[in-house]
Amino acid sequence: xxxxxxxxxxxxxxxxxxxxxxxxxxxxxVEHSEITAIVPWPEGADRYSGIDVVELPEQALIPGLINxxxxxxxxxxxxFADDLPLMTWLQEHIWPAENRFVNPEFVAxxxxxxxxxxxxxxxxxxxxxxxxxxxxxxxxxxxxxxxxIGLITLDFPTAWAxxxxxxxxxxxxxxxxxxxxxxxxxxxxxHAPYTVSAEPLRKIAALRDQHGIGxxxxxxxxxxxxxxxxxxxNMRPLAALAQHGLLTNQLAAVHMTQLTDKEIENAAxxxxxxxxxxxSNLKLASGVAPVAKMMAAGINVAIGTDGxxxxxxxxxxxxxxxxxxxxxCAAADAAALPATEVLRMATINGAKAxxxxxxxxxxxxxxxADLTAIDFNKPELQPVFNPLSHIVYSANRGDVSNVxxxxxxxxxxxxxxxxxxxxxxxxxxxxxxxxxxxE
Amino acid sequence: xxxxxxxxxxxxxxxxxxxxxxxxxxxxxVEHSEITAIVPWPEGADRYSGIDVVELPEQALIPGLINxxxxxxxxxxxxFADDLPLMTWLQEHIWPAENRFVNPEFVAxxxxxxxxxxxxxxxxxxxxxxxxxxxxxxxxxxxxxxxxIGLITLDFPTAWAxxxxxxxxxxxxxxxxxxxxxxxxxxxxxHAPYTVSAEPLRKIAALRDQHGIGxxxxxxxxxxxxxxxxxxxNMRPLAALAQHGLLTNQLAAVHMTQLTDKEIENAAxxxxxxxxxxxSNLKLASGVAPVAKMMAAGINVAIGTDGxxxxxxxxxxxxxxxxxxxxxCAAADAAALPATEVLRMATINGAKAxxxxxxxxxxxxxxxADLTAIDFNKPELQPVFNPLSHIVYSANRGDVSNVxxxxxxxxxxxxxxxxxxxxxxxxxxxxxxxxxxxE
Numbered sequence: 001x002x003x004x005x006x007x008x009x010x011x012x013x014x015x016x017x018x019x020x021x022x023x024x025x026x027x028x029x030v031e032h033s034e035i036t037a038i039v040p041w042p043e044g045a046d047r048y049s050g051i052d053v054v055e056l057p058e059q060a061l062i063p064g065l066i067n068x069x070x071x072x073x074x075x076x077x078x079x080f081a082d083d084l085p086l087m088t089w090l091q092e093h094i095w096p097a098e099n100r101f102v103n104p105e106f107v108a109x110x111x112x113x114x115x116x117x118x119x120x121x122x123x124x125x126x127x128x129x130x131x132x133x134x135x136x137x138x139x140x141x142x143x144x145x146x147x148x149i150g151l152i153t154l155d156f157p158t159a160w161a162x163x164x165x166x167x168x169x170x171x172x173x174x175x176x177x178x179x180x181x182x183x184x185x186x187x188x189x190x191h192a193p194y195t196v197s198a199e200p201l202r203k204i205a206a207l208r209d210q211h212g213i214g215x216x217x218x219x220x221x222x223x224x225x226x227x228x229x230x231x232x233x234n235m236r237p238l239a240a241l242a243q244h245g246l247l248t249n250q251l252a253a254v255h256m257t258q259l260t261d262k263e264i265e266n267a268a269x270x271x272x273x274x275x276x277x278x279x280s281n282l283k284l285a286s287g288v289a290p291v292a293k294m295m296a297a298g299i300n301v302a303i304g305t306d307g308x309x310x311x312x313x314x315x316x317x318x319x320x321x322x323x324x325x326x327x328x329c330a331a332a333d334a335a336a337l338p339a340t341e342v343l344r345m346a347t348i349n350g351a352k353a354x355x356x357x358x359x360x361x362x363x364x365x366x367x368x369a370d371l372t373a374i375d376f377n378k379p380e381l382q383p384v385f386n387p388l389s390h391i392v393y394s395a396n397r398g399d400v401s402n403v404x405x406x407x408x409x410x411x412x413x414x415x416x417x418x419x420x421x422x423x424x425x426x427x428x429x430x431x432x433x434x435x436x437x438x439e
Numbered sequence: 440x441x442x443x444x445x446x447x448x449x450x451x452x453x454x455x456x457x458x459x460x461x462x463x464x465x466x467x468x469v470e471h472s473e474i475t476a477i478v479p480w481p482e483g484a485d486r487y488s489g490i491d492v493v494e495l496p497e498q499a500l501i502p503g504l505i506n507x508x509x510x511x512x513x514x515x516x517x518x519f520a521d522d523l524p525l526m527t528w529l530q531e532h533i534w535p536a537e538n539r540f541v542n543p544e545f546v547a548x549x550x551x552x553x554x555x556x557x558x559x560x561x562x563x564x565x566x567x568x569x570x571x572x573x574x575x576x577x578x579x580x581x582x583x584x585x586x587x588i589g590l591i592t593l594d595f596p597t598a599w600a601x602x603x604x605x606x607x608x609x610x611x612x613x614x615x616x617x618x619x620x621x622x623x624x625x626x627x628x629x630h631a632p633y634t635v636s637a638e639p640l641r642k643i644a645a646l647r648d649q650h651g652i653g654x655x656x657x658x659x660x661x662x663x664x665x666x667x668x669x670x671x672x673n674m675r676p677l678a679a680l681a682q683h684g685l686l687t688n689q690l691a692a693v694h695m696t697q698l699t700d701k702e703i704e705n706a707a708x709x710x711x712x713x714x715x716x717x718x719s720n721l722k723l724a725s726g727v728a729p730v731a732k733m734m735a736a737g738i739n740v741a742i743g744t745d746g747x748x749x750x751x752x753x754x755x756x757x758x759x760x761x762x763x764x765x766x767x768c769a770a771a772d773a774a775a776l777p778a779t780e781v782l783r784m785a786t787i788n789g790a791k792a793x794x795x796x797x798x799x800x801x802x803x804x805x806x807x808a809d810l811t812a813i814d815f816n817k818p819e820l821q822p823v824f825n826p827l828s829h830i831v832y833s834a835n836r837g838d839v840s841n842v843x844x845x846x847x848x849x850x851x852x853x854x855x856x857x858x859x860x861x862x863x864x865x866x867x868x869x870x871x872x873x874x875x876x877x878e
Contacts, residue, residue, distance in 0.1 A: 078822060080824050082832060085772070085773050086773055089773070117819040120819060121819065281768070282764035282767060282768040283763070283764050284767075288768060312828075312829075313819060313832075318757070318760075324722070325721035326765070328724045329724050329725075334524050339521060379556045380555075380559060380752060380836070382517075382863070382867035382868065383515060383518075384518065385517075385874075389518055393722070394517060396754070397835060398836070398837025398838070425816060432821075432824060
């Protein structure tokens with residue numbers, strides 16, 4: 001924690017607040033972990049004489065990006081199996097590799113690599129779903145990133161748990177351990193309607209109400225999955241989730257590429273949140289979520305990268321661009337998904353979906369100082385007519401210069417302040433060697 | 440020109456040759472402007488004792504990327520008008536700005552900024568289409584990038600020419616001036632079927648045959664454009680181009696988002712080249728070109744970024760990723776547009792479309808040393824299972840470390856060797872000031 005107050009004076013402050021303010025000649029004042037003021041600068045400097053000022057003369061400061069859906073540890077499987085049909089990819093490559101290698105060491109090393117990548121790309125909060133969430137929580141806490149830890153549940157055994165009841169018992173135990181952590185929150189994370197059966201899903205709805213925990217779940221990712229479910233259960237997965245009491249404003253439903261207009265209307269009426277993963281959906285040819293329609297219906301849509309095995313990066317700036325571009329094309333309207341909305345999807349909408357909008361997701365007095373600066377001082381980012389659309393359409397993860405989480409600077413001039421990158425890279429290369437040779 | 444021979448010894452050499460070779464433990468030998476050998480290394484080093492060796496221990500070396508369609512000078516309008524419907528964007532923003540500002544100074548400054556961006560992103564050759572192509576040629580020659588200069592033609596007057604005959608006279612004059620330039624070639628560039636009428640198009644077909652120059656033209660960009668043409672001419676634009684004798688293997692047709700199966704079959708039979716611009720097509724909601732179908736039919740498809748006013752960058756690495764992702768989704772097949780094919784689209788296929796595959800587009804003995812190195816030594820690019828798919832799905836323009844054009848190093852450790860970036864940025868900011876205030 002940074003205990004000395006300081007000011008950040010960028011060229012632009014893009015607030016992603018309710019008024020979508022873009023401020024010039026202002027500074028953000030940070031005390032302890034919090035934004036305590038946003039003041040005209042240098043006019044307001046008198047009140048803060050002697051304060052340290054971080055001068056960012058060519059930078060735009062935005063709320064730290066929130067990666068609303070990912071599987072951090074899968075960074076060790078980045079590019080392991082590309083250009084394959086979804087089921088071949090999953091059944092012949094990803095699942096066997098996971099069965100062989102996933103253990104606490106794999107999860108710790110993969111999560112560490114993923115958090116380093118996330119911070120370097122301006123991400124200050126990740127919503128994770130993976131095995132050994134206790135390990136994910138430990139690594140996130142060590143690395144001082146904000147994270148929502150997915151309390152994963154499946155019907156079948158893995159190295160982490162033996163059956164649904166075991167997953168749920170471990171989930172609640174971990175939730176209770178993390179109760180008072182300043183950076184970590186939790187979400188119940190039943191994997192998907194086709195991997196978690198009715199009884200554990202009903203238990204999850206009860207645990208949600210008992211403990212006040214949100215639910216994070218893959219829903220309607222592919223047409224095949226929806227058709228298979230319909231064949232087996234004589235209803236679509238969303239209808240089954242409704243029966244189990246899961247369609248509430250505490251549900252964060254990932255993917256949602258296959259939706260009827262009626263399902264969109266119903267999702268809006270139930271105030272469910274959608275976690276949109278455009279690059280993963282395109283790469284696996286799962287389809288394009290009808291984002292413009294969902295937004296028009298009033299649904300809160302956030303953006304996630306998915307895991308690095310299906311993307312193949314955790315680059316939320318690139319993901320914003322893909323969301324905007326694919327969303328416009330799907331809507332056949334170049335004015336759909338404007339940059340202002342897309343930045344909200346990657347910041348405040350993510351915070352809302354994770355139930356943490358009271359503390360992060362926008363640059364506002366009283367919120368935590370989760371902040372990302374993007375440097376425009378390079379030929380490929382000139383000229384600048386609109387700093388906000390510039391971030392969505394022209395900037396790039398490599399342009400992120402500074403990142404603070406809860407007031408602690410974790411990236412400075414593009415370099416991680418607390419992590420040895422050389423060690424991380426060597427470790428990832430050792431894992432790749434093992435995974436490639438199957439040993 | 441670099442006259443002393445040197446060797447480049449990267450971790451991987453990705454050749455994009457007919458065998459799609461990926462070599463390890465090899466070096467590329469460059470003498471004068473040419474690749475004179477690719478040899479096992481260090482075994483082959485004896486033959487080159489005393490040679491300078493560029494060691495790139497964590498890099499992949501690829502053929503320099505070829506941006507097969509762009510409007511370089513429009514870099515000064517990057518982000519000038521986003522999130523607007525196509526016709527509003529064009530008629531109310533882009534065209535008025537062009538009418539007000541386009542002159543030789545604008546074209547020189549915009550082209551310079553764009554070439555700096557291109558080199559920083561690993562692009563060694565651009566296929567341009569813009570006003571004052573003589574100025575584009577001068578700037579490209581000064582900056583030592585390879586370029587195909589578009590000899591633009593329109594029906595209506597601009598600052599560059601008064602009518603179609605004036606455009607064509609200036610085109611042939613410039614073509615003849617550039618005949619013996621080692622880095623520059625030309626293409627006749629009638630803007631589009633809806634802006635160039637039948638008579639000049641027939642003259643262009645004749646000039647193509649007389650002078651042996653290819654033709655570069657926007658074709659079937661949007662459904663509206665095709666429908667309007669059909670209403671006016673009672674045929675689709677491609678049918679009109681066939682009547683004018685333009686559908687040959689010397690045509691490079693940009694966009695082609697609106698195609699019937701019959702048109703694809705015909706395009707393949709005529710061996711026309713397609714210049715695919717996926718990000719521009721998505722951003723302007725023009726549609727998605729049926730690339731998997733075109734490739735299956737045997738059409739040569741290359742990739743371009745389009746201009747920075749509609750993209751908003753000249754990032755060919757990002758464009759490869761978007762081409763792969765959007766192509767898979769459009770084909771509803773995750774195995775469509777595999778990375779190997781997409782890299783070919785951004786290198787050798789571009790060279791073929793521009794008629795310069797004898798000298799560039801792949802890493803092969805006897806070709807010009809147009810080379811790009813990509814540095815994987817960072818957390819977001821680890822681990823590496825397949826260096827080729829890694830470039831398409833994980834790498835980023837900011838990861839380009841070295842660029843050579845015809846053996847001359849223009850980028851070293853991510854820095855331009857011959858261009859003052861500070862001056863470029865200041866100049867772009869001055870233009871933005873003028874354009875914003877309309878003065």
